[in-house]
Amino acid sequence: MAGAPDGQGYFLYHSIGQYPGKARDMAEGMARFSEVWGRADDLQWPYALGVRQSYIDRWRAIIGAPEGTVTATESVTAGLGALIGALPDAALRGRRLLVAGDCFPSVHFLLAGLQDSRGFTLDTVPLRPGAHWVEDEDILARWGADVGLALLTWVSSTSSHRSDLGPLIAHGRRMGSLIGADITQGAGLLPFDAMAPAVDFTLSTSLKWMCGSPGAGMLHVAPGLIAEARPTLRGWFSQPDPFNWDFDRFSYAPDIRRFDHGTPGIMAAAASLPALDWHAGQDKAAILAQNRALSDEIGEGIAALGLPFVSPRAEAARGGSVMALLPGDRPAPHVIAGLREKGIAADARGRTLRLSPGVMTTAGGVAHLLRTLHGLLK
Numbered sequence: 001m002a003g004a005p006d007g008q009g010y011f012l013y014h015s016i017g018q019y020p021g022k023a024r025d026m027a028e029g030m031a032r033f034s035e036v037w038g039r040a041d042d043l044q045w046p047y048a049l050g051v052r053q054s055y056i057d058r059w060r061a062i063i064g065a066p067e068g069t070v071t072a073t074e075s076v077t078a079g080l081g082a083l084i085g086a087l088p089d090a091a092l093r094g095r096r097l098l099v100a101g102d103c104f105p106s107v108h109f110l111l112a113g114l115q116d117s118r119g120f121t122l123d124t125v126p127l128r129p130g131a132h133w134v135e136d137e138d139i140l141a142r143w144g145a146d147v148g149l150a151l152l153t154w155v156s157s158t159s160s161h162r163s164d165l166g167p168l169i170a171h172g173r174r175m176g177s178l179i180g181a182d183i184t185q186g187a188g189l190l191p192f193d194a195m196a197p198a199v200d201f202t203l204s205t206s207l208k209w210m211c212g213s214p215g216a217g218m219l220h221v222a223p224g225l226i227a228e229a230r231p232t233l234r235g236w237f238s239q240p241d242p243f244n245w246d247f248d249r250f251s252y253a254p255d256i257r258r259f260d261h262g263t264p265g266i267m268a269a270a271a272s273l274p275a276l277d278w279h280a281g282q283d284k285a286a287i288l289a290q291n292r293a294l295s296d297e298i299g300e301g302i303a304a305l306g307l308p309f310v311s312p313r314a315e316a317a318r319g320g321s322v323m324a325l326l327p328g329d330r331p332a333p334h335v336i337a338g339l340r341e342k343g344i345a346a347d348a349r350g351r352t353l354r355l356s357p358g359v360m361t362t363a364g365g366v367a368h369l370l371r372t373l374h375g376l377l378k
């Protein structure tokens with residue numbers, strides 16, 4: 001198998017998901033789009049907007065969200081920026097915005113930069129000394145009635161720790177906070193229901209377990225919050241009818257379309273829809289069972305190699321990845337390059353080796369990974 005990128009040794013589902021036939025499906029989807037777009041007629045927009053709506057509807061099915069509550073965004077960061085920009089001033093001014101220290105850095109960068117203009121204090125729940133993730137109970141302990149909004153990271157990208165959203169959301173409701181969930185690392189692998197327990201908004205991209213393309217983000221906003229939202233980034237597509245061009249008659253659409261603005265960028269939806277269609281046809285329980293079985297094998301191998309775990313050992317507290325700490329005297333880039341030479345795709349953040357088995361990964365691939373790691377680390 002060495003050197004053959006057949007997917008058996010592919011462990012990057014936390015980064016870019018792959019499935020057999022992805023390149024072909026994507027090429028066909030893009031070719032279809034190009035063919036329609038390049039035709040000298042006037043039928044481009046019905047097709048392009050239909051593709052975008054199909055993309056949105058696939059996402060609605062993944063998170064169980066009703067019609068009119070999901071739209072496409074460029075990224076998680078862009079979706080969060082749009083959401084914060086749409087909130088009434090009183091939702092945040094003089095209040096805390098709660099986030100955990102193991103959230104995705106990009107959302108922290110965004111929120112930290114918005115504190116002054118929106119008048120909130122960003123409160124980051126720290127990791128305990130020596131810990132690799134933030135404990136749910138530490139988030140609960142810090143979550144008082146002065147929290148205007150809490151952004152929960154369902155599955156952490158640096159440990160694959162999976163928060164137990166139920167108790168967190170129940171507590172947040174008692175505190176009267178707005179609650180959002182970044183589901184990027186779990187969406188499409190682990191079941192998620194935006195309605196039970198209900199969140200106010202949900203953010204993700206299509207890149208990981210759904211195997212989509214860059215630029216294909218998703219923002220879900222619950223109807224009650226949509227009604228209060230006044231997106232600052234607005235335009236003709238925020239209206240019930242984009243073809244109202246009367247300067248004095250702007251109005252927001254009654255549903256999630258108010259979060260749209262200029263001419264929608266369709267390309268990422270067109271590039272990702274074939275993968276989302278593929279994903280919709282899969283046996284989700286089987287995909288998860290395969291991930292769990294291979295994760296167990298990786299976990300046992302990591303333990304046998306004596307590498308400290310960065311991920312929780314308990315399956316219920318873990319997303320789709322197994323992460324381990326590389327020895328200080330073996331630089332991670334060297335280890336990753338050594339794996340690549342043997343046809344194994346993985347990555348590292350600092351000393352943390354990240355391994356995420358998905359639909360193309362096999363037990364043989366895991367055995368090859370563990371043998372190769374043994375050779376590189378001895």
Ligand SMILES: Cc1ncc(COP(=O)(O)O)c(C=O)c1O
Binds near residue numbers: 014077103155182
């Ligand atoms: C938890 C989490 N949130 C968000 C993102 C991506 O954010 P963005 O789409 O803004 O780049 C990632 C990417 O790895 C992630 O792991």
